[in-house]
Amino acid sequence: MAQPTDASFANGTVNASIGLHRGHTEQRQGARPFEKVLIVGAGPAGLLLAVLLARRGIPSTVLEAWDRVDERLRATQYGVPATRIFRRAGILDDIRSASITHFPYICWRSVRTGDRVAGIDLSAVADDPDRMTVLSLNQILGILLRHCQEKYHNYITVLFNHKVIDIHQDQGKAWATTEDVSSKEETKTVTFEADYIVGCDGGKSTVRQCLFQRDWPGETFESHLLVQNVFYKGFEDHGWEGGNYMIDPEFWGLVAKRGKAQGDDGPLWRVTYGDSATNLSKEEYVRRREVAFKKMLPGHPDPSQYRVTQTDQFSIHNRCVTKMRVGRIFLAGDAAHVCNPFGGYGCMAAVLDVGGLADCLIGYYEGKADEDILDAYANIRRQKFLDFVDRRSRKNMNRIRKSDAESTPEFDPFLALLKSMDGDREKTKTFLLKVSSIEYDFTQHYREA
Numbered sequence: 001m002a003q004p005t006d007a008s009f010a011n012g013t014v015n016a017s018i019g020l021h022r023g024h025t026e027q028r029q030g031a032r033p034f035e036k037v038l039i040v041g042a043g044p045a046g047l048l049l050a051v052l053l054a055r056r057g058i059p060s061t062v063l064e065a066w067d068r069v070d071e072r073l074r075a076t077q078y079g080v081p082a083t084r085i086f087r088r089a090g091i092l093d094d095i096r097s098a099s100i101t102h103f104p105y106i107c108w109r110s111v112r113t114g115d116r117v118a119g120i121d122l123s124a125v126a127d128d129p130d131r132m133t134v135l136s137l138n139q140i141l142g143i144l145l146r147h148c149q150e151k152y153h154n155y156i157t158v159l160f161n162h163k164v165i166d167i168h169q170d171q172g173k174a175w176a177t178t179e180d181v182s183s184k185e186e187t188k189t190v191t192f193e194a195d196y197i198v199g200c201d202g203g204k205s206t207v208r209q210c211l212f213q214r215d216w217p218g219e220t221f222e223s224h225l226l227v228q229n230v231f232y233k234g235f236e237d238h239g240w241e242g243g244n245y246m247i248d249p250e251f252w253g254l255v256a257k258r259g260k261a262q263g264d265d266g267p268l269w270r271v272t273y274g275d276s277a278t279n280l281s282k283e284e285y286v287r288r289r290e291v292a293f294k295k296m297l298p299g300h301p302d303p304s305q306y307r308v309t310q311t312d313q314f315s316i317h318n319r320c321v322t323k324m325r326v327g328r329i330f331l332a333g334d335a336a337h338v339c340n341p342f343g344g345y346g347c348m349a350a351v352l353d354v355g356g357l358a359d360c361l362i363g364y365y366e367g368k369a370d371e372d373i374l375d376a377y378a379n380i381r382r383q384k385f386l387d388f389v390d391r392r393s394r395k396n397m398n399r400i401r402k403s404d405a406e407s408t409p410e411f412d413p414f415l416a417l418l419k420s421m422d423g424d425r426e427k428t429k430t431f432l433l434k435v436s437s438i439e440y441d442f443t444q445h446y447r448e449a
């Protein structure tokens, strides 16, 4: 076995492994420049990439560490650029039918007064097929998994309980070593080989760590994030709808209507807030929720007035790798870059990454582009993150946690822009549906383009 060509790879061996080793060159079919892609991680990036490739006949294997898709409370809304890729992947209709139909606005409110300081009227695009998508990430993952397993089972193999522990590459192939933990008796080590490996394994990415060890430039913020599913009649009673960004230096966040589920106590809402207190234990943060909800929620409720059905806690980071490609290994989504969730950029950036990478791999596979289109993916998507996603998500978070936006919104350029569009449905529609600077069409690099 040839040694990895890149010195930054972790050391390891495939000698003891079993599994899908195949003679690489003799497996090549026709004039195709590559045969198979290995995807690490069955999150939105990994499963969506597999679907986009399968739709053009490119086979992939998805290796997932857990025994199921992630059920934590994370993404719920995805901007217009992501909607367009969900449609390309053939999953938009399923998402829309699982989603709430009425999401009339996103607004910014003062926690101090509860009053609205600015907003966007989403009813201006209520019937537009490209409008923002609203659905809990675990439900989107369920839809993606179903498409992989039912519609594209000839092209996609999803293997749960396969935690990637090491990756390598040489001139002709790349391979990933996994621990198969499905059996209680023994942990098997299995090695999978492919032409390319795409690390879609999230913020704690093993693929990234194999490439760059702990080097992941950026910042981890001190504040702590609490996310909960909440039933509370007070939202309805006080006329709240849609998404409500809450501006406050102590407890700041997003309170948004999220699900079709309807309890006696009203529909399902998601309350996501940053707690500015630092260095507390998880239990201490949960104990402070009572104070946070009393301050933030309409009607200033006591715990007996609402019902919390699930809580998750997260740290907040904005970070990006120095390279999204090393030889035959690519990074996409959170494995490459993460941002705070305010503004709904993280998953959208992951979706745009894999939409772009799929176009590049398809172009190369179908002979419409040279191999260097894969470099374009890595360079352009990274730059898009740094120039737009990183900056905008930081601004979004700072707007709600440490600004005077609640008292003087006219001094915040973004809120001032929204105020200038107030009541003008045409202007609002154009603003919401325009091609975003975070999008990029890689097919312009195809030869026929």
Ligand SMILES: Cc1cc2nc3c(=O)[nH]c(=O)nc-3n(C[C@H](O)[C@H](O)[C@H](O)COP(=O)(O)OP(=O)(O)OC[C@H]3O[C@@H](n4cnc5c(N)ncnc54)[C@H](O)[C@@H]3O)c2cc1C
Residues within 6 Å of the ligand: 040, 041, 042, 043, 044, 045, 046, 063, 064, 065, 066, 069, 070, 073, 074, 075, 076, 077, 078, 137, 162, 163, 164, 165, 200, 201, 202, 203, 204, 205, 206, 207, 225, 227, 272, 314, 332, 333, 334, 335, 341, 343, 344, 345, 346, 347, 348, 349, 350
């Ligand atoms: C509270 C919160 C709210 C958010 N809200 C939004 C929002 O509204 N809109 C938005 O766009 N974004 C939002 N995000 C961000 C969004 O959830 C992430 O950006 C998105 O999930 C990234 O997708 P991914 O596929 O890159 O990674 P992940 O979703 O993290 O998936 C990675 C997968 O890889 C698997 N894995 C990890 N290590 C290994 C390994 N060694 N071997 C095999 N498998 C492995 C994991 O188990 C997981 O299934 C939010 C995030 C948080 C925390």
